[in-house]
Amino acid sequence: MKCPKCGCQDDKVIDSRTSREGDVIRRRRECLNCAHRYTTYEQVEKDALFVMKRDGRREKFDRSKLLKGIEIACQKRPVSTDQIERLVDEIHDVINNEHEREVPSTEVGELLMAKLREIDEVAYVRFASVYRSFRDINEFISEVNNLSQPATGASRS
Ligand SMILES: [Zn+2]
Structure with missing residues (x-):
């Protein structure tokens, strides 16, 4: 190699x-x-797995692209390359088992965010901020607040 x-x-x-x-x-x-x-x-x-984007376009499931995105989100975080690769493996497995040929991009994103959140919350927020491309800064701030405050009874200022 x-x-x-x-x-x-x-x-x-x-x-x-x-x-x-x-x-x-x-x-x-x-x-x-x-x-x-x-x-x-x-x-x-295997037969190629396609990701359906929000605008209806289909794109080949790209493992390295997914890996790259997670690596960026995990920069300077205590997340090892091993963990990231395992994460991508898990996502790929889930998608492969549940879908024949096509998976909506939203599902890939949600799956990834759920798994990333279990590993590192800062990395999760970073990824979410890019993935969801927040419409405005308030959306981003409220996302951060949701993480740093207790789930219930959080005060808003
Ligand atoms: Zn070398």
Whole structure:
């Protein structure tokens, strides 16, 4: 496998794990040239899963795009790459099991937010702010307040 950092094609597998459903093998690799660590996935090729966007357009389910979005939300948060990858695996599994070919983008978003919230609330708010593209700042603030205040009896100032 070609190292994403230096391009060297010599690597060693340092960890190999099969997903819970047994349909994805995830390998942690280390470049023998620069010691950079990266992950590769091996899985049976399935018919493409499509995401229906709000405007009605269909887009191929893009695992790396999802991963990237979560990574941005988790910047400087105590969330490991492992956790993020597991999160994407879980979401992908749920979608694959519940949908044949198409999944509404809203469902992907809601699923992701629910799972992200369990891991890190700050990352969740960051992601939510981008995902929902808040119509105005008040919407964003009330979202933050919902997290920092008790669920019931929260006072508004
Ligand atoms: Zn390398």
